[in-house]
Amino acid sequence: MDNLSNKPFLRLEHLEKVYPNGEKAVYDFNLDVKKHEFIVIVGPSGCGKSTTLRMLAGLEDITSGDIFMEDELLNYKESKDRNMAIVFQSYALYPQMTVFDNIAFPLRINKYPTLKREEELYALSEVLRVLENESFSAVKEVISETVSDKSPEAKKIEETASYFKISLPAAKKLLTLVKNADGSVSDEQVRLNLTKILSEELKTKTEEAIASGKKFNEEYVLLNDKGEEIKENKKLAPYEIKSKVYDVAEKLDLVPYLDKIPKELSGGQMQRVALGRAIIKNVPVFMMDEPLSNLDAKLRLTMRSEIVKLHNRIGATTIYVTHDQTEAMTMATRIVVMSRGFIQQIGSPEEVYSHPVNIFVAKFIGSPAMNIFESTVTADGEKITFGRNELKMGEDFKKLHDDFYKRKIEEFEDLYNNFDETAREKLFRILSATGEGKRDKGKKKAKKGVVLSVKNFFKRLFKKEEVKVNDFSAEKAIVAEKLELLKKYQCSSHPVTVGIRPERMKIFKTSEVDKKGVVTAKPAVCELLGGEYNVHFDFLGKDMVGRYDAKNKISVEDEITVFFDPDGIHVFDPVTGDTIK
Structure with a gap:
């Protein structure tokens, strides 16, 4: 049972997308979804996230790779046959x-797999269910209120079926029974008489159907020779x-707005209509391509929680694309971070936030973003x-450092040689x-070393010069320079880049502490966010941001002392x- 529960529901294996002009938008995308x-697939504009979603939806051809849903290959299925819904x-x-x-x-234009039933028997059982759960006077009252005498017969049947949630044959029979009911006795007696007659009729016709060789279950769904339910589109x-x-x-x-047209709705209401159109298809996979980007900030906040509640309520599997990392952090069970067509990291919001795999x-x-500075x-x-600061990292970091560079040197040597x-x-x-x-626009001077080689390579690539097939000299030069540095x-x-989250900086007013911190400075900006401040200050020529509790007021006139949490x-x-690491 554990193996079955851990089995992926949706598998994207080695997906790649190359456009006719040779541009590669998605590289070796692999993802197992339970x-x-x-x-949530998140990344900056142009990173390939929407292209990946469109390949999954069948709206974009797959250059290579496979998509499976419950082990069924979807590559060659049309979008309408993939049992998915998308919100744009x-x-x-x-x-x-x-x-x-x-x-x-969607319900009007598509055919849906429906259980095939023994129609007459099922209709009798539905009418019996109505009579057993409702008083006959209540049934008569509903029909008189819902169905107009001037309506065509077909309309009366449809309205009755809609109200009692029964099939059309059952609604037709119920209307006939109400119309021909004996008015000389009480409604309760009429209900009891009808229930007895219908029960006997259902029993007799069930025996006749079985005798004729028909097979069906207790819900009157027809069965094949293997005992499996028969479906029809x-x-x-x-x-x-x-x-x-x-x-x-x-x-x-949305019930109050069902008669309105889109131009009479707000942005949030239109978004809910789009969601409703996706939900009504009752499919196992929902895809959403930046559905909240056109809404204002307050409505985005509301709709974020509404989408998550809806996802949990209907038990769906959702693939959501956004460039907004706040949406990713607050909505996802797992986040896929992309850049330039590559997956950078897959993990829970906590993992991705607390343990980023790269810069x-x-x-x-x-x-606010992680504070980054050179060290x-x-x-x-x-x-x-x-x-002027020094941070002791200890023997553990030294071992991590040495193992990391040993591993990277081996990887780059293999890369260069093969x-x-x-x-x-x-x-x-x-x-x-x-x-x-x-x-870039040529405003900055090229740096020496690796960056110069990289820029020369891309300059050559975008100049549309003729490049010999399998001529990797420019790329190998970059690898060689990086290997030399490693x-x-x-x-x-050697230089490293250091990062620390704003909440891992301890900010105090200098007058409140008696020891020296990493930096003493005056805030450049103090942003009050309600329960806390985002305090901006200059450190090593960079704008840094830390958090400060709003219980105490702070302003640009105060002097602050900042401490770094070594674990952060x-x-x-x-x-x-x-x-x-």
Whole structure:
């Protein structure tokens, strides 16, 4: 049983997307999703997150790789046959249709697998259920209030079916019974008489059906020779559609707006209509492509919680795409962080926030962002110095440091000695974490060493020069320079990048402490957020942010002393961008 529960519901294996112009948007995307998970794919614009979602939805061709849902290959299935629903950023509502018609649209155009029943027997059982649960006077009253005498017969049947949530044949029989009821006796006696007659009729016809060789279960669903329920694809009846639309509208508080058209709705209401249209299909997988980006801040906050509640209520599996890391942190069971087409890290919000695997994840996740500054590891590997400060890291860090550089040297030597297209993509992934290789406007001078080589390579790449097939000289030069730096850093003092979260900085007014901190400064900005301040101050030429309890007022006139929590320090290798661990 444990193996079954741990089995992925949805598998994306080695997904890649290359456009006709040769641009690669997604590299080797691998993700296993369990049933009922809420997965958020997050990253900056152009990182490949929406492209990945569109490949999953069948709206974008897959260049290579496979998508499985419960071990069924989806690659070659059309979007409409994938048993998924998608909510777009723009809502994609039909402007001429009412809210009711927008939500009902998928039910009207598609056929759905429906259990095939022994119709007459099932109708009798439904009528019996109504008579057993309702008084006959109540049934008569509902029919007289719901069904107009001037309505066509088909409309009367549909309205009755919709109200009592029964099939059309059952509604037709119920209307006939009410119409022909004996008025000379009490309503209760009529109900008892009808119940007895219908029960005997159901018993007789059930025996006849069994004698004729038909097989069905207690719900009158027909069975095949193997005892399996028989299904058929058919469109839903109007009364069934109406019933489903009202059920969904109640969940989303849209019942008062069912007769309105989209232009009469607010942004939040339109978003709920788009969600309703996805939910009504009753599919196991929901996909959402930045659905809240068009809403104002307050409404985004409300809709975030509403979407999570809805996800939990309907037991869905949700794949959600956003560039907003706050949405990712507050909504996800697991986060997939992407940059330049590569997965950077997959983990729970707590894992990704507290243990980023590289500097890209550290900078991208968190609000305010992690404070980053340059530092130096001493030759003995036990201390980190920055400015006039020195932070003792101890023997544990020295071992981590030495093991890290030994491992990275081995990886880069293997990369250099066996350079091929796969190695080229590994290099691109490293550059996606460090942020190297971005095209700029030429305002900044190129740095020496690795950065210069990376910029020269991308300059050459974007110039559309003819490049010989399998000519990896530019990429190998980058690997060689990085390898040289790694060897140098292994056994000597070298630069590192240090990061610390705002809440891991302890800020005090200087007048309140009697010992020296990491920095003493005057705040540049004090942002009051209600229960706390975000205090900005200058450190080593960089804008740093720390937290300060709003119980005590603080302003730019105060002098502050800042201490770093040693356990909150993250150290990143500047060559690979990886966390030294």
